[in-house]
Amino acid sequence: MTEIDYCQRCLYSTDHPLGLTIDDQGICSGCRIHEEKDSLDWDYRWSLLEALVNDYRSPSPSTYDCIVPVTGGQDSYFILHLVKNRLKLNPLIVSYNKYWNTPLGIHNLANLRIQFNCDILIQNVNPVSVKKITRSTLRQLGSIYWHCIAGQTVFPVQTAVRYKIPLIIWGAHQGVEQSGMFSHEHAVEMTRRYRKDHDLMGMEADDLLSDFDTLTEGDIWQYRYPDDDELHQVGVRGIYLSHYVRWDPKAQHQQMIKHYQYKTARFARTFDCYDYVDCFNYMDIHDTIKWYKHGYAKVTDHACREIRHGRLSREQALKLVDYYQQQAMQYFPLFCEWLGVDQKGLNFVLDHFRNSTYWQKDENKKWQFRPPQQLQNNKVNDDTDRDLALSDGAHFIDNSSLLRDKHSAYITIGKGWP
Amino acid sequence: MLRKRLIAVVTIRNHWAVQSFGFQRYLPLGKPECIIENLDRWGADEILIQDISRSQSGAGPNMELIEKIRQLHCSTPLTYAGGIDSAASAIAAVQGGVERIAIDQLLHQNPDQVYDIAAALGSQAVVASIPLGIGADQSIQWYDYKHNRYRAMSEPVLGLLADNVISEAIVIDHVNEGRANSFQFTLLDYFANIQVPLIAFGGLSECRQLEKALLDTRVAAVAMGNVLNYREHQLQHYKQQLSAISAMPVRSAHYQRTYWYAS
Numbered sequence: 001m002t003e004i005d006y007c008q009r010c011l012y013s014t015d016h017p018l019g020l021t022i023d024d025q026g027i028c029s030g031c032r033i034h035e036e037k038d039s040l041d042w043d044y045r046w047s048l049l050e051a052l053v054n055d056y057r058s059p060s061p062s063t064y065d066c067i068v069p070v071t072g073g074q075d076s077y078f079i080l081h082l083v084k085n086r087l088k089l090n091p092l093i094v095s096y097n098k099y100w101n102t103p104l105g106i107h108n109l110a111n112l113r114i115q116f117n118c119d120i121l122i123q124n125v126n127p128v129s130v131k132k133i134t135r136s137t138l139r140q141l142g143s144i145y146w147h148c149i150a151g152q153t154v155f156p157v158q159t160a161v162r163y164k165i166p167l168i169i170w171g172a173h174q175g176v177e178q179s180g181m182f183s184h185e186h187a188v189e190m191t192r193r194y195r196k197d198h199d200l201m202g203m204e205a206d207d208l209l210s211d212f213d214t215l216t217e218g219d220i221w222q223y224r225y226p227d228d229d230e231l232h233q234v235g236v237r238g239i240y241l242s243h244y245v246r247w248d249p250k251a252q253h254q255q256m257i258k259h260y261q262y263k264t265a266r267f268a269r270t271f272d273c274y275d276y277v278d279c280f281n282y283m284d285i286h287d288t289i290k291w292y293k294h295g296y297a298k299v300t301d302h303a304c305r306e307i308r309h310g311r312l313s314r315e316q317a318l319k320l321v322d323y324y325q326q327q328a329m330q331y332f333p334l335f336c337e338w339l340g341v342d343q344k345g346l347n348f349v350l351d352h353f354r355n356s357t358y359w360q361k362d363e364n365k366k367w368q369f370r371p372p373q374q375l376q377n378n379k380v381n382d383d384t385d386r387d388l389a390l391s392d393g394a395h396f397i398d399n400s401s402l403l404r405d406k407h408s409a410y411i412t413i414g415k416g417w418p
Numbered sequence: 419m420l421r422k423r424l425i426a427v428v429t430i431r432n433h434w435a436v437q438s439f440g441f442q443r444y445l446p447l448g449k450p451e452c453i454i455e456n457l458d459r460w461g462a463d464e465i466l467i468q469d470i471s472r473s474q475s476g477a478g479p480n481m482e483l484i485e486k487i488r489q490l491h492c493s494t495p496l497t498y499a500g501g502i503d504s505a506a507s508a509i510a511a512v513q514g515g516v517e518r519i520a521i522d523q524l525l526h527q528n529p530d531q532v533y534d535i536a537a538a539l540g541s542q543a544v545v546a547s548i549p550l551g552i553g554a555d556q557s558i559q560w561y562d563y564k565h566n567r568y569r570a571m572s573e574p575v576l577g578l579l580a581d582n583v584i585s586e587a588i589v590i591d592h593v594n595e596g597r598a599n600s601f602q603f604t605l606l607d608y609f610a611n612i613q614v615p616l617i618a619f620g621g622l623s624e625c626r627q628l629e630k631a632l633l634d635t636r637v638a639a640v641a642m643g644n645v646l647n648y649r650e651h652q653l654q655h656y657k658q659q660l661s662a663i664s665a666m667p668v669r670s671a672h673y674q675r676t677y678w679y680a681s
Contacts, residue, residue, distance in 0.1 A: 016446075017436045018446065019435075019447065020444060021431075021446055021447060029446060032444075073616070180446075181445055181446055182437070182445065182648070183445075183645075186648050187648070188647070188648045191647075191650045192456065192650065193455075193647075194448070195451070196452055196456075197449050198448060202451075202452060221678075227673070227674055227676055228459065228460070228654075228674040228675070229674065230672075230675075231650065231653070232651060232673045236650075237649070238650075401674065
């Protein structure tokens with residue numbers, strides 16, 4: 001294996017699952033590309049976006065100009081704010097029902113429809129197939145989230161083909177934001193290759209089928225990407241707003257809280273209260289699996305982002321990461337009940353995906369995390385220490401809770417649930 | 419009439435496919451096999467896979483990667499570059515599943531070995547990779563990326579090209595590699611008196627550049643790397659544009675369609 005190098009500015013290493021390069025000055029590609037945010041002419045870039053979308057404006061008010069994928073969390077509000085209020089487009093919004101919806105996510109999604117007055121299509125794949133896929137991807141990839149990502153990334157494209165709406169507008173490009181895969185000026189667009197390579201961990205729907213598994217074509221066909229020929233006939237293209245707007249999720253969310261009543265919640269495993277409030281599992285079991293497999297959790301992604309935006313020092317970030325990534329899951333039993341598996345059995349499966357670079361069993365056969373040498377010496381002793389690490393600049397607003405004091409189970413179909 | 423080719427280049431560094439800028443700066447792209455599979459589905463005329471870590475470390479060809487690629491069952495002809503240092507390693511790469519090999523460092527270090535490779539595989543399977551730059555005095559210089567230095571093209575290498583031991587030469591604008599719309603066409607003139615067909619690479623991103631290169635009778639193909647990762651169907655887009663130009667002999671764009679049958 002190639003030796004792992006660490007960025008001297010953020011906390012990422014060359015072991016990043018999206019890939020990462022480090023230059024002669026010891027700075028990673030993600031930090032270098034982030035520097036563009038302070039050097040690019042964003043007014044000019046916005047004018048490029050306006051020119052681009054002009055070709056897609058429908059002359060008739062009775063058809064849609066574009067498709068916007070949304071959830072009850074992440075950047076959905078900000079994307080719609082840009083698309084509807086600034087670009088003056090008429091979007092069809094689409095959402096994939098991941099089944100693990102929080103009451104807060106359902107509330108946010110309902111409020112989003114009211115605030116922005118948009119038509120919505122929600123894809124509900126039958127729950128039997130979703131559970132079968134979840135079991136298969138757990139075994140094959142150590143992932144519970146494959147079906148969510150596959151659904152979220154394919155349903156908008158399928159809708160574009162079916163409804164002949166060629167333009168899909170996404171928010172941020174994860175590869176650019178995290179690992180600096182492309183320059184903003186490359187204005188990279190949605191591709192099937194990126195989806196398979198990174199979003200789906202190298203496995204498209206048909207790759208899941210095997211003689212040694214119970215999945216059938218009837219379970220996975222809803223996740224098939226449209227053919228090149230279909231995409232070409234309609235002229236489907238997916239663009240990312242983060243190439244045209246100086247992307248800053250924290251500032252954007254706070255704007256959405258102020259203007260559109262976006263609701264947020266505190267998580268056990270990260271200090272960011274804004275991302276993924278729509279899902280019980282993303283910041284919980286999915287995040288813990290990420291820690292097992294890659295040696296770091298979502299809190300590291302959040303910390304790196306805040307370092308790059310100058311709101312956290314590297315030392316503060318290391319303390320936060322050390323504190324949060326060790327926090328226990330809160331909704332593990334809920335997931336086991338939904339999937340119909342025994343908790344011990346699921347832990348047995350997950351242990352197979354612990355990365356031996358970062359995990360070892362001690363003399364008592366207990367798994368111990370071995371943080372890399374480069375990220376040590378920043379132990380957090382208690383909550384006070386953590387709070388000190390959260391300087392004013394890294395403070396996040398929590399104005400609600402995942403459960404909203406109403407319901408502690410998944411909202412499987414959440415049409416306008418309060 | 420022989421059609422001219424659009425070659426897709428996949429550059430690999432430390433096991434990752436990367437964007438390369440002037441042989442100096444790199445950005446991560448993803449898993450090589452995912453990118454190659456995609457280019458195969460897109461209908462590239464050829465895929466050049468170059469692992470730039472191998473000669474640097476003296477590790478020989480990346481047989482693990484070649485095996486992964488073999489398992490993709492690509493229908494696109496594949497050329498492999500990286501760590502080919504002898505006839506034995508060239509034979510191993512071809513037996514591993516690629517159609518041709520490309521050499522760069524061997525031309526600097528031991529060009530006589532190329533005669534042995536051509537004798538074993540046939541010259542049609544041997545491609546020379548020649549990064550060039552233009553010096554302050556406007557002279558064209560040969561770039562040695564391993565030692566980061568320029569030199570004049572050596573007599574033995576010119577002899578290889580003149581003797582038809584090599585089937586095609588990739589003329590790389592190494593300074594502008596990865597930069598949009600910046601290929602220096604004067605580099606092609608360096609080979610004015612040599613009959614070997616040329617492949618232009620480095621800084622080609624616009625259709626009118628591709629057209630200009632392909633209309634040059636010495637040029638058999640153009641190669642592109644970074645830019646093919648920016649848009650869906652970028653390769654087909656180029657082919658469509660070029661096909662619309664009269665007398666441009668390129669294969670037409672291919673858009674895959676799958677027919678599903680009830681099982």
